Amino acid sequence: MSMATQTAQPGAITAQDGGLASQIRVAVPERSVRSDLRAVSIVWRREMIRFRRDRLRAVTSLVQPLLFLLVLGTGLSSLAGGSMPPGVNFRTFIFPGVLAMSVLFTAVFSAASIVWDREFGFLREMLVAPVSRSAIVIGKTLGGATIATVQGVIMLALAGLAGVPYNAELFLILIGELLLLSFTITAFGVMMAARITQFQAFMALTQMLVMPLFFLSGALYPLSGLPGWLSVLTRIDPLTYVVGPMRHAVFSHLSLSPAALAHLSPGITWVGWVVPIWLSLTIVAVMGLAMLTIAIVEFSKTE
C-alpha cells in the first residue's frame, strides 16, 4: 500500500511539470532479501576500495609478522634446533603462528573502521538507510575478513622463507583456515565496536586483548608438556583452535616420520583427549557466528 502511494504521487506531479525529474523515475522499493544483499555487497565493496587505496597499511602490517618469523624464528632456532627433526627449522614451526598473527592484527584493525566511521559521521549514513542493521554488520564483517585473509595470503606467499613447501593442497587448506580465523576475529572486533565508541579506547582495549590471544595460542611453542595453569589458558584461547590445525596441515605436508609429526604437532588435548581438527574449526566458527549475532543485536539497539 505504501508502495502505491509512493509511486503514484511523484508520477502524477512530474507528468504535469514535464521537468527533469520526469525523465528518471526513482522509487525506493520496499525492503527485501535482495535489497539487503545489495547492502551487504556495497558495504563489502567499500571496504575493498579503501583497502586498495591504503597500500601503506598492507605493507606495514607485514612488518611485525616478518620480525617474528625472521628475527625471532632465526634467533631462537639455535636454542630450539635440538628438538627439531633434521630438515625442519624452528621458522617452519612458528610459521602457522605467524600467519595467524598477520590475520589477527589486520582483522582487528578492519573492525576498528566501524569506530572510525562513527567518529567521522559515515556510520550514520549507513544506520539511517532503509536496510536491516544485520546487512550492514555482515557486510562490514565479511569485508574485514576478506582484507585480513588477503593479508594472510601475502604472508603465505613467503612460505619459502620458513621452509614450507609451495603445495596447492596445503595452501588451499591454510587459506580456508585463515578465512575462518579472519571471520571470527573480525566478528569479535565488530562486536566490540558496537559498544566502544571512541577510537583510542577501542585500539587500546583490542591491543590489550590481542597480544595475550597470540601468546597463549601455542603459536611460538608446542602445547604439550606445559605447566597446568598455562595448559588451561592455552585451551581457553580460541586462536589455539586455528593455529593447531594449521600447524598440523603444514607438518603433514613435510614427509616427516610419524614420531616426529606426533612430537611437533601433537594436537590439542582436553585432559588427554585429542580434539579432532573438524571440532577445533567448528568451535572457531561457532564462536564467530555467536559474536556476529551479538554484534547485530547491539547495532540494532543503537539509535
Next chain:
Amino acid sequence: MDQQEASVATQAGPGTDGADAPAPAQAGAGVQLETRPPAVEVSGLTKSYGDIEAVRGIDFEVAAGETFGFLGPNGAGKSTTIKILCTLARPTAGRASVAGHDVVRERDAVRRNIGLVFQDTTLDNYLSGTQNLRFHAELYAVPSAAVEPRMKQVLDMVGLWDRRDSLVSTYSGGMQRRLEIARGLLHAPHVLFLDEPTVGLDPQTRSSIWEYINDLKTREDITIFLTTHYMDEAEHCDRIAIIDHGKIVAIDTPEALKASVGKDRVQIQTADDAAAIRELASVFGIEAAMHEGAVTFSVESGEEFVPQLFARLTVPIRSVSVSRPSLDDVFMSYTGTTIRDAEASGTDHMRQMAARFRGRR
C-alpha cells in the same frame, strides 16, 4: 488537515452503523487526491536526555511541497527534532509522522521516503564523489537501471559533475555540502531534511547553496524541512517556526511574522547607555534594553521618532540606526533576546565550534 479529518469524521458517523465499513477509507482517499496529506505531522513531541529537556512538546505540520524552516539559536532543539523525524532518536512523548508514516512504528517506510543532510558531514572522505553516491544508491536499493542517469542528474544539479571522480577529501567545504545534498536527493525522497545546510561556510558559498535549494524546489516535487540560525536564510522558506529552548514560540510565513511585529527597531549608541535607557523610560515611556552593544527599542514609526529623540534626549547620541522589522525583530519580540545574544550565551557554543572544525577538515 483539519478539514480532512473533519470530513473523514462526518463520513465515519454513518459508517459506524455497520453496513458500509469501507466508506470512511474511500472518503479518505478522495480527500487525498484533492489536497495532499501533510508531509510532516508532529503533535506533543517531547525528547529528554536525562535531565535535559531538548524538545518540550512541540506541534506543527508541514504541507506537501512546502519549504519549512526551523529557526533557533544553538541548543534550541532543532537537530533533536530532525533526529526524531528521521527515526534516529525515539521521542520521549508525543507522536510524529513523515510522509504519512509514523516515525516510531514504521521506521523503514519513513526512511525510504526521506533524504537527509546532517549538521555534521557524513561523507566518506576516502571515496570519490561518485563512489559516495554509488554507495548510497545501493544502500537504498535504487533500481539499477536508474542509478547512472540519476547520479548524473543530481551531480549536474549541484555542479559537481566535473569533479565527480575526485576524492571527497580534495573537495572544499562548500563542495562537500553540495555533494551531501545531491546524495540526499539521489533516491528521490519525498521529504528532504537539511540540518543547517550552510553552517561553517563563507557567505558566497552559502548563497550558492541556496541557489541550488531554490532551484531544487522548481525541479522536483519535494518537501524541504530545514533548520538554520541565520535570519536571512529563514527568508527563503515558505513558512518558519521559531524554536527556543525546546518550544515553538511562533510559526507562520516570514511576511506574516514580520507584520505581526509591526514596529521599527531603533538602535542608538550614546555616551552613557544606562542614563539613555532611564531617560527613554521617563521621557518617552519606552522600554529599551542593551542588545548587541547598543541601546535597542521598538517604535511604531522610526523616521518620525528620531527627530524627537535628538530634541528631547539629554544624553549625547553618537549614532542611530533604524531598521524595518526583520526576522531578527520577530525573534526578539517572541523570545526577548536577539538570536546573536542567545547564541553568545549558549553553552553549546563549543560544540558548534567543534562541528565547524570537523566540517572544514
